Structures are given as C-alpha cells and as structure tokens.
Amino acid sequence: MRSVRMQGIERELKTRWMGHPLTVLDTVDSTNRYLKQRVSERRSMAGEAVWADAQTAGRGRLGRQWASPEGRNIYTSVLWTPPRERMSGVLSLVAGVGVVHAVRAATGLDARLKWPNDVVVAGRKFCGILVEAGVDPTPWAVVGIGINVIGKPDPQFPHATTLEEQTRAPVSREDLWLHLMASLEGIYDQWIRAGDSWAAEAWSQCTATLGQMVRVERPGAEPWIGRAERIDADGGLWVTASDRQEKVISGEVSLRLADGRYAP
Numbered sequence: 001m002r003s004v005r006m007q008g009i010e011r012e013l014k015t016r017w018m019g020h021p022l023t024v025l026d027t028v029d030s031t032n033r034y035l036k037q038r039v040s041e042r043r044s045m046a047g048e049a050v051w052a053d054a055q056t057a058g059r060g061r062l063g064r065q066w067a068s069p070e071g072r073n074i075y076t077s078v079l080w081t082p083p084r085e086r087m088s089g090v091l092s093l094v095a096g097v098g099v100v101h102a103v104r105a106a107t108g109l110d111a112r113l114k115w116p117n118d119v120v121v122a123g124r125k126f127c128g129i130l131v132e133a134g135v136d137p138t139p140w141a142v143v144g145i146g147i148n149v150i151g152k153p154d155p156q157f158p159h160a161t162t163l164e165e166q167t168r169a170p171v172s173r174e175d176l177w178l179h180l181m182a183s184l185e186g187i188y189d190q191w192i193r194a195g196d197s198w199a200a201e202a203w204s205q206c207t208a209t210l211g212q213m214v215r216v217e218r219p220g221a222e223p224w225i226g227r228a229e230r231i232d233a234d235g236g237l238w239v240t241a242s243d244r245q246e247k248v249i250s251g252e253v254s255l256r257l258a259d260g261r262y263a264p
C-alpha cells in the first residue's frame with residue numbers, strides 16, 4: 001500500500017519540472033509500460049512521473065525481470081524529452097549519475113555505477129535503470145528506476161542488496177524519492193548545457209568499473225579479460241588487453257570482474 005506521505009509527495013517536491021505531474025499507484029504491471037502508454041496516447045509531458053508501490057511485471061533489460069515486492073522499494077519512471085541530437089546511450093549515463101548523487105545525499109553510502117547501468121554499494125546491486133526511448137512523434141525517453149530500499153534483498157539474487165541492509169538504519173523511501181527527482185533535474189539540466197562528454201566524465205567520476213580487470217562475455221564467443229579503460233559519451237566501454245582493444249556496447253556483453261566477482 002502506498003503510504004499517506006507517498007500519496008501527497010508531489011507537494012513536497014522542490015523541483016521545477018522533474019516529477020511533475022506525478023501519478024502514485026498501489027500497483028501496476030510496470031511503471032515504464034504505464035508511462036510509455038501515456039506517451040503513445042500523446043497525453044504526457046516532460047518531467048511527468050509515476051511511482052508505484054508494487055509492480056506485477058517489473059522489467060529489466062533484454063526481457064529480464066525486476067523483482068518488485070510491495071511496501072519497501074522505489075519503482076519509478078520519469079519522462080524526458082531531450083533534443084533529437086542528444087538521444088543516445090548517454091541518457092542511461094545521465095540517469096545513473098543522478099541516482100548515485102541522490103543515494104549518496106540521502107544515505108551517505110558510497111554508491112557507485114557498474115557498467116552499463118547498475119548501481120552498487122559494496123559490490124552489490126541495489127538499483128537498476130531501464131531507459132526506453134523513441135522519436136515518434138518527437139524525441140522521448142522513459143527513464144525507469146528501481147531501488148531496493150527497505151528490509152533484506154530477495155535471496156534469489158545473490159548479488160542484490162538493499163539500502164537498509166547497507167546503512168543498518170531506517171531509510172525513508174519518500175525522502176529518497178525527493179532527492180532522486182532533485183538530483184535528476186540538476187544532472188539533466190547540466191548535461192543539456194554542458195554536453196555529452198560532460199556526462200561521460202560525470203559517470204566516470206562515480207564508477208566502480210573503470211580501472212578494473214574485467215571479463216567480457218559475449219554469447220557464442222570466448223570470454224576474454226582486459227582492463228576497463230574509459231567510457232564514450234554513447235555509453236560504450238573501452239576494454240584493453242595486450243593483444244586487443246575493443247569498445248563494448250551494452251546489450252551485447254555481460255561484464256564481470258576478472259576474478260569472477262560481480263563488482264568491486
């Protein structure tokens with residue numbers, strides 16, 4: 001059930017546009033699906049958001065699922081309408097930086113980004129980001145963010161954690177959501193002014209991946225190990241070994257540390 005505070009949370013927002021207007025739901029199949037439908041019905045506006053207390057069909061990338069139990073987490077989607085020339089993998093970087101800054105501000109935890117789009121603390125994933133975008137009728141991006149906040153993580157995901165598990169103290173979902181909207185607005189506006197390479201640099205400042213030896217796993221190909229060197233503004237990751245250098249693209253590969261761990 002949505003809390004009373006969650007229900008009226010839009011009144012507490014200090015943002016100019018991010019998170020307005022907000023729809024708060026007890027349950028929905030997927031907040032991304034819900035917002036995309038509004039886009040397709042031409043009923044949406046930039047900054048519009050949805051926050052559900054539970055999802056029955058929460059989605060990850062490539063058809064994977066996002067576990068979305070009720071009463072404990074954040075499942076939220078926000079609509080962005082960037083200029084056409086800014087539509088690329090950079091959107092996911094911008095969203096990731098926004099989440100990291102919000103979680104650090106709200107909890108003090110050392111949240112970091114694991115390429116391409118996971119947010120981790122102490123090597124465990126507490127947040128996933130799913131950006132779905134298109135240009136019909138005009139450029140749009142639905143930025144979906146799932147954050148494990150309260151209680152223990154689902155034991156079926158060995159790399160998962162929750163913010164409370166990490167802080168060992170209560171964390172307010174509502175405070176965190178307010179931080180999230182403020183942080184996303186600040187990072188988005190700065191990205192529009194400063195450019196895509198600024199976003200890649202901001203991402204690089206809060207990553208757990210760069211500098212690490214990583215194992216690049218591609219379906220049907222031999223895995224190989226190299227150093228994660230840098231990220232391009234389109235989100236591609238340069239990995240270098242003694243005999244090869246490649247830009248790996250999210251969706252094509254999965255990345256683990258060379259020693260098999262999920263993240264540092």
Ligand code: BT5
Binds near residue numbers: 055060066118161
């Ligand atoms: C993601 O996908 O990490 C993106 C997840 C985005 C979820 C949000 S919630 C609001 C919005 N509405 C939606 O329908 N989706 C977005 P991916 O990188 O594919 O990771 C998915 C994998 O993470 C799964 O295959 C599991 O292994 C693991 N996983 C699933 N649920 C998890 C959870 N609650 N916490 C940690 N790991 C989880």
